[in-house]
Amino acid sequence: MSFYPFVMEAMMSQWEKVVEYNLSESGVYPISIRELVKDPQEIDELLEIGLDYSQTNGTPQLRERISALYPGSTPDHVLVTAGAAQANFIAVWTLLEPGDELAIMLPNYMQIWGLAKSLGMVIRPFHLREEQGWALDLAELAEAVTKRTKVIAVCNPNNPTGYILTEAEMEAIVAAADRVGAWILADEVYAGAERLTDQETPSFWGRYDKVLIQQSLSKAYGLPGLRLGWIVTQPGMRDELWRRQEYTIIGPPILSDRLAEIALRPEVRPTILQRTRGYIRRGFPVLQEWLDSHGDAFSLVPPQASAICFVRYHLPINSTTLVERLIHEQSVLIVPGDHFGLDHHLRISFGLPPDYLRAGLERIGRLIRQIAG
Ligand SMILES: Cc1ncc(COP(=O)(O)O)c(C=O)c1O
Incomplete structure (x- = not known):
């Protein structure tokens, strides 16, 4: 390989x-940190934290905050990871085996693409078209998704173009996945970083059963140094991912977990x-x-x-x-x-x-x- x-x-x-x-x-x-943690008592509490291992799938408090952002989910749907990068890694490892087909939206942050290629998966791209304002090529999507497709990977809003999929394009992706029973791997790390509206980019969450949502504090939240992200998916799949997490980072850092919980409070976020x-x-x-x-x-x-x-x-x-x-x-x-x-x-x-x-x-x-x- x-x-x-x-x-x-x-x-x-x-x-x-x-x-x-x-x-x-x-x-x-x-x-x-000073901008994030303003309350002196909270700073004192942070200084008292023992630098122990943390709960390896994320503390219940943090998973509670995350699940509140995804209607219909519970803390058992959430795995806290070391950034979306680690989330993407264990998602590919869990969902795909060598020889499996991955349909992927391009251009893209090329982590999933490169990882899948390195692990011997078959890659079928479908494109956003610059000449059409980066609209999704629906005909190519239909061709790229075959009976052998295990996963459809999308990045929305998109890196590098900043394009946001329309409702019709999201529906077409869900329909293509549903047609063949594929998982949708939706990297949504730029949701919340909209330029033209205060309306958050709609999530793939809740549109289809077999989805994995990846999000992180690195982009829309301006906190990449925490190295903190998450996956939201069905509890059974969440546990399979958690088993891979133990092989990679064991669990997210305790300080990052606490600071993330602060960042996601309804009055702070x-x-x-x-x-x-x-x-x-x-x-x-x-x-x-x-x-x-x-x-x-x-x-x-x-x-x-x-x-x-x-x-x-x-x-x-x-x-x-x-x-x-x-x-x-x-x-x-x-x-x-x-x-x-x-x-x-x-x-x-x-x-x-x-x-x-x-x-x-x-x-x-x-x-x-x-x-x-
Ligand atoms: C689309 C996308 N996904 C994932 C990542 C990884 O982000 P992090 O691991 O910092 O959450 C990046 C970083 O640039 C990205 O652009």
Whole structure:
């Protein structure tokens, strides 16, 4: 079996803490502990926590908070994980065996794609089409899902495009899964990070029996350092996933579990999501203005959610070469379209403090002007 490295994360691992301007991250500027925990008594309680193992599937208090977000679920439907990354890993491990078919929406955060390829699964892609504003290619979905399909993997809102599926597209995915009895693996980490509305992106939860919802505090909540995510699914499947969790991380860190419970309180959660949307809504016009200042070098279908955009550029240079030059010549990191199988695109983040964002974009602009001649 061949191993396919996760090329995007590998490049980020190497450079994100080295460059002067990191515009590769897909979440917003992170929250500090001080910003999250305001009550002095609560801070005292945190300092008293023994640094023990925690409840390995997540504490009942945290699972209660999570299940409150998914109507009809209970804490027994929830597994707390070390981020959506670990959730995706154990989901693939649990649901698929070598030779099984996986239908996957592309472009995509390529973790599930690369993992499934490395583990010998058969991958059948279906695409969001840029020329149609990143709408889902329904005909291709119908073809990609066969009698042998075990799992349909989607990322909604989508990384890297920020596209949000319409109701009709969600229904088509559910119908395709139902037709063959496949599981839907729905990575919803950007739900709550909407740019144009305060309406949270609808979940696949409750639309079909065989779904696994992945969510995390890393993106819409601005808390990636907690390394805390979750899966919501039927209790039987939840237990199968939990058995794999014990082989990977045993359980989530005790401090992260406690801080997550604070972040998800009904009086705290909306303020965090508004903070995230604030970064996204302040950052996007800065990015748009910068794109416009380069004439017709760029074209963009604006993202509906997330703090990233997937820009097409019209210059005679490969995207990985361009990004490598940016790292070495301008000390800026962004993500090349090659990492999503779409050259001549760049993924650029904008959920950052405006001065930092402007300075990073200005550096990218220097190289773009040079290449454009
Ligand atoms: C779509 C998607 N899923 C999962 C992850 C992993 O996130 P984490 O493990 O920080 O929750 C990311 C990170 O960029 C992502 O973009």
